Amino acid sequence: MKLKNIIILVLLFNITLFAKLNIIVTVAPQKSFVEKIGGKxxxxxxxxxxxxxxxxYEPTPLQMVAVTKANIYMKIELEEFEKPWLPKLSAQNRxxxxxxxxxxxxxxNFEQEKEDEEHTEHKDEHHHSAEDPxxxxxxxxxxxxxxxxLDILINYDxxxxxxxxxxYENFLKExxxxxKKIRETLKDTPKNTKIMVFHPAFGYFARDYDLMxxxxxxxxxxxxxxxxxxxxxxxxxxxxxxxxxxxxxxxxSAKVIANELKAKVEAISPxxxxxxxxxxxxxxxxxxxxx
Ligand code: ZN
Numbered sequence: 187m188k189l190k191n192i193i194i195l196v197l198l199f200n201i202t203l204f205a206k207l208n209i210i211v212t213v214a215p216q217k218s219f220v221e222k223i224g225g226k227x228x229x230x231x232x233x234x235x236x237x238x239x240x241x242x243y244e245p246t247p248l249q250m251v252a253v254t255k256a257n258i259y260m261k262i263e264l265e266e267f268e269k270p271w272l273p274k275l276s277a278q279n280r281x282x283x284x285x286x287x288x289x290x291x292x293x294x295n296f297e298q299e300k301e302d303e304e305h306t307e308h309k310d311e312h313h314h315s316a317e318d319p320x321x322x323x324x325x326x327x328x329x330x331x332x333x334x335x336l337d338i339l340i341n342y343d344x345x346x347x348x349x350x351x352x353x354y355e356n357f358l359k360e361x362x363x364x365x366k367k368i369r370e371t372l373k374d375t376p377k378n379t380k381i382m383v384f385h386p387a388f389g390y391f392a393r394d395y396d397l398m399x400x401x402x403x404x405x406x407x408x409x410x411x412x413x414x415x416x417x418x419x420x421x422x423x424x425x426x427x428x429x430x431x432x433x434x435x436x437x438x439s440a441k442v443i444a445n446e447l448k449a450k451v452e453a454i455s456p457x458x459x460x461x462x463x464x465x466x467x468x469x470x471x472x473x474x475x476x477x
Pocket of ligand 1: 240241320385386387
């Protein structure tokens, strides 16, 4: 074989061996999940930056350009963002495949506010009670997400199947550890303890660990003064001692309620990339405040 041909072969070999899958995801925890399984064979870009509200985020022109290099968009069925934006992102890159890592997820709706007579006007607003998209705050759902990511990666990159599988097994161990740690932390927290949060991002977490999430915000809006007064009365009855806010949202009404209750305000972001530590921290906050 001629030297020139050998060089070409080596070059080709290198390209196929080291070509990474360029993947785009909606929120930061997804990036962590995809990287856990894809390891060095994936290059993951997040569309909604940490600190931005994924329910109303609009991609920058630079991000639109980044999409032109992507092989796969792994959506998480965060419909408020993905429904309007995915078609536009797709238009930038017709070759980009769209896959869901939320396949076979369980579905829960946002808890409805308790209503008394003065809040019947809220009933209609809340009527189309929306589905909760924050599945990644539940280790149980993260297990399902991990399986979906594994299947997608193998489908697009069969030759690294064994590596993906062994990464997946390690990731499952981390998920199980997280779940165990949360259960241990919450072992003395009474069942159905109410946790007050600003943005209802922890519904799946609450479901998994027998807690009840009470959200101050509803469908993206700060409560009106009347509603706020009602919430303060309820929160007093429930003995709420801590209000969980998120850096992504205003904590104005949370602070008003906290002042009235002499409660603490603690910020936890459901978008943190270190999802495991973050959920364990949330459990610690709940455990230290609610019993
Ligand atoms: Zn959210």
